[in-house]
Amino acid sequence: MMSARAIFGGIQRRAFSVSARNLSKVTVLGATGGIGQPLSLLLKLNPRVTELSLYDIRGAPGVAADVSHINTKSTVKGYGPSATGLADALKGSDIVLIPAGVPRKPGMSRDDLFNTNASIVRDLSKACAETCPNANILIISNPVNSTVPICAEVFKAQGVYNPKRLFGVTTLDVVRASRFVSELKGTDPKDEKITVVGGHSGVTIVPLFSQSGHPDLTSNADLVKRVQFGGDEVVQAKDGAGSATLSMAMAGARMAESLLRAAQGEAGVVEPTFVDSPLYKDQGIDFFASKVELGPNGVEKIHPIGEVDSIEAGLLEACLTDLKKNISKGVAFVASNPPK
Numbered sequence: 398m399m400s401a402r403a404i405f406g407g408i409q410r411r412a413f414s415v416s417a418r419n420l421s422k423v424t425v426l427g428a429t430g431g432i433g434q435p436l437s438l439l440l441k442l443n444p445r446v447t448e449l450s451l452y453d454i455r456g457a458p459g460v461a462a463d464v465s466h467i468n469t470k471s472t473v474k475g476y477g478p479s480a481t482g483l484a485d486a487l488k489g490s491d492i493v494l495i496p497a498g499v500p501r502k503p504g505m506s507r508d509d510l511f512n513t514n515a516s517i518v519r520d521l522s523k524a525c526a527e528t529c530p531n532a533n534i535l536i537i538s539n540p541v542n543s544t545v546p547i548c549a550e551v552f553k554a555q556g557v558y559n560p561k562r563l564f565g566v567t568t569l570d571v572v573r574a575s576r577f578v579s580e581l582k583g584t585d586p587k588d589e590k591i592t593v594v595g596g597h598s599g600v601t602i603v604p605l606f607s608q609s610g611h612p613d614l615t616s617n618a619d620l621v622k623r624v625q626f627g628g629d630e631v632v633q634a635k636d637g638a639g640s641a642t643l644s645m646a647m648a649g650a651r652m653a654e655s656l657l658r659a660a661q662g663e664a665g666v667v668e669p670t671f672v673d674s675p676l677y678k679d680q681g682i683d684f685f686a687s688k689v690e691l692g693p694n695g696v697e698k699i700h701p702i703g704e705v706d707s708i709e710a711g712l713l714e715a716c717l718t719d720l721k722k723n724i725s726k727g728v729a730f731v732a733s734n735p736p737k
Contacts (some may be wrong), residue, residue, distance in 0.1 A: 398418075401449075405721075422490070422656055423490070423494070424486055424487055425437050425494050425536060426483075426495045426516045426521050427517075428460055430497065433453065433460075433646075434647050435647075436646040436695070436701040437460060437461075441465075441469055441473060443471075443654055445469045446644045446653075446657070449461075449472070452476045457475035458476070459475065480487060483521075487532075491532055492523075493535065495522075496649065503633055503637055515547055518544040522547065522551040526551055526552045531636040533656050535652055535656075536548055539598070541566065541598070542565075545727070550727070551736055554735065560696070561694055563695040564652065568668060568670070570597065570624065571592075572647070573624055574624045575589035577627070591604055592605040594685070595716040596685075599610055602625045604625075605702075608673075608704070615708045617672065643695055655668045658691075667688050667691070672684065675716060686719070687701075693733055
C-alpha cells in the first residue's frame with residue numbers, strides 16, 4: 398500500500414511551485430465524518446491543492462480550523478448548513494469528494510445503507526449540478542454501485558451531465574488487493590499492481606490476478622473473497638464503532654491526487670474507477686469499474702478488460718448480474734424521489 402508521502406510525491410522533501418493554471422479548489426462534502434476528517438487531513442498535505450473547502454451539517458468550521466494549522470500552503474475554510482453554506486463551499490470547485498452518509502455496522506451490507514445515503518447523495522449532487530457542474534465529482538458514499546447512477550440522473554435532470562466528470566471511488570479495492578497479495582507472497586505491496594474491475598461491493602468486485610503476474614491466485618477462493626469482502630473485516634473488528642474510514646480516506650485522496658496530476662498536464666495517469674462505461678452497455682450496464690486513463694477533462698480513455706481465465710470469467714458473470722440490479726436501483730430511486 399502506498400503511504401501518504403508516496404501518494405503525494407514526497408511532499409516533505411521537495412517544494413511545489415504553483416502557477417496560475419495549477420490553482421485547484423477541492424471540496425469535501427461530509428468533512429466531519431469518519432472518512433471526511435482523515436480525507437481532509439490528507440488533502441491539506443497535498444501541495445497540488447491550493448484551496449480546501451470543507452462542508453458538513455455540523456462541525457465543519459472546527460475541522461477546517463484544525464487542519465488549517467498544518468504548515469502547507471493551501472487555505473482552508475469550513476462551511477455549515479446556512480442558507481448559502483453549501484453553495485459557497487462548492488463555488489469554483491475543481492474536484493468535489495462526497496463521503497457524506499452513514500457508515501456500515503456489523504451485519505449490514507452496503508445495500509442496507511441505501512435508503513439513507515441515497516437521499517444524501519441525491520441532494521448533494523443537485524447542489525453540485527447547480528453550483529459547479531464542470532467539477533470532477535468523486536462519489537465515496539456507499540453503495541457506490543447505486544449512488545454514482547443517482548448522481549448521474551440528478552445531473553441529467555439539471556441538463557449538465559458530463560460522463561467524463563463523474564467517478565465512483567473504487568481505489569480501495571485495488572489497494573486491498575495489492576496488500577493482501579503482498580502478505581501472501583512476501584512482497585512489497587507497492588510492486589503488486591493488481592487489476593480489479595466491476596463494482597464496489599461484494600461479488601461485483603472482481604480481482605484479475607491472471608493479469609497481475611499471479612495466475613496461480615485466481616483459484617484461491619479465500620483470497621478472492623477477502624478482496625471482495627475486505628470491508629467486512631474492518632466493520633467486524635471495529636465492533637459497531639464504524640467501517641473502513643482511514644483506508645477509504647487514503648483511497649479517496651489518491652484518486653483526487655491522480656485527477657489533479659492529470660489536470661496539471663501529466664500524461665498516462667491511470668486509476669481504477671467506476672464510471673459511465675461502454676464496456677458492457679450492450680448488456681444494459683451503464684457503469685463499470687476498470688482502468689481509466691485520466692486527462693485534463695476527466696476521463697480520457699477507458700481501457701478494455703483484456704483476457705481473463707475461466708475462473709475470472711465466472712466471477713465477471715456473477716458481477717454483472719448484481720451490478721445491473723445495483724445500477725437500476727439508483728436510477729429508479731431518482732425517478733421515484735426526484736430532488737426538490
